[in-house]
Amino acid sequence: MNKKVIALLFKDVLLEFRQKHSFYGILLYIASTVFVLYLSMPDTPESSVWNSLFWVIQLFVCVNAVAKSFLQESKGRMLYFYSIASPIQFIAAKLIFNVLLMLIMSLISLGLFYTFLGSPVVDFQLFIGITILGGTGISLVFSLMSAIAAKAQQNAALIAILGFPVILPQLLILIKLSKSAFGEVFRDGAVLQLAGLNILMDLLVIVLSVILFPYLWKD
């Protein structure tokens, strides 16, 4: 069981290395977006503006990074996977791969934000933690949305339509949570409560993906 997940994961990583253009494409997407922000914003934006821009960019980066994970698989190849692996193994491999990809992209965009737009972050370790938490949550939700949109034979636009309302609660929690890293004082335990809620929602998404993906899988 686990061997197959690792093999599928390895296949995705290998594919990413073979077709480097998509990986670099997303990197360039992040870089040019941040550069546009750098040119259009005042030199040091306010912390609340910085915060909301950061998370909105994360959202769009995720749509672009994760969108292709199911769209790229041709019908013939899906049939092949169908014959060698169970749907749960397949979705598990996809989820892990997308989370890893999104974490790399999140951390890179955090670095770019830091260089170009300055940073209101006081507690850097905490903010990196929140970024990892947020990147994980966003990529998990969009993985399943990508699987649904792939079935509708639609482009990335449908992923955004399906995913944005679903991700909103998590995004609002993340934006609130980030303020704790900017030195804003929270009520005792509120930070842990919000982070816990976010982790619980991530777990909910994983469980639902595992339950629901088998229905998306067979045609």
Next chain:
Amino acid sequence: MNKIWWKILSFILLVYTIVCGFLLEVPRLDILNETIRNLYFHVCMWFGMMILFIISFIYSVKYLRGFNYRNDIFARHFAAVGCLFGILGYLTGIIWVKVTWVTDQGQSLGSVLKEPKLIGAAIALLIYGAYFVLRGSFTDIDKRARISAVYNIFAFAMLFPSIWIIPRLVGSLHPGAPGSDSGNPALDKNDMDSTMRMVFYPAVIGWTLLGVWIATLKIRLSIISEKNIFEIKKMN
């Protein structure tokens, strides 16, 4: 579906709600005054919406368990009527906001309306909007039913925290926030006096039954109009 007693019950309860809701005595509090009567309409809309969405969710689960096309029709129409109730809930809410939240201190309506509960309800309407867009993007009926059932279940599960948990964690003007007098929007014992409760609970039941009634009419209509699909399915 064709039983008539609950339709009569719905009618009687709604007549009772409107007559007693406008005529019975209500406590007159500061700011709220007589607008508290809106409780019999505004809050009931949200109750109705949640119940209809729950029914839609249950039919989506049922669809995935047996792939019976009827269940898909049920899920679709209950979601649609749920959205209607959500929009009506907003409209009745706007009237209430106008007299209670908007003061003469010149704050913008946008800042007043950035409320956790309003955002939660907006997320609900956006999710079901996306559900109908997703439905529209398929041509194959079975595939449409299956994929949209998956989205309905997923979206409903994600809706839970945004409507039932987050608004209870953060402060707001809306009743039911921590720090305000009551802990629960609509069901707290300190929120209503006994005369109001006598009208409120029947009102919730009446409005919800009306929603179910509208949905069943739409379901019967689309079962008739898609009759040949059922016949083809039977032949297979």
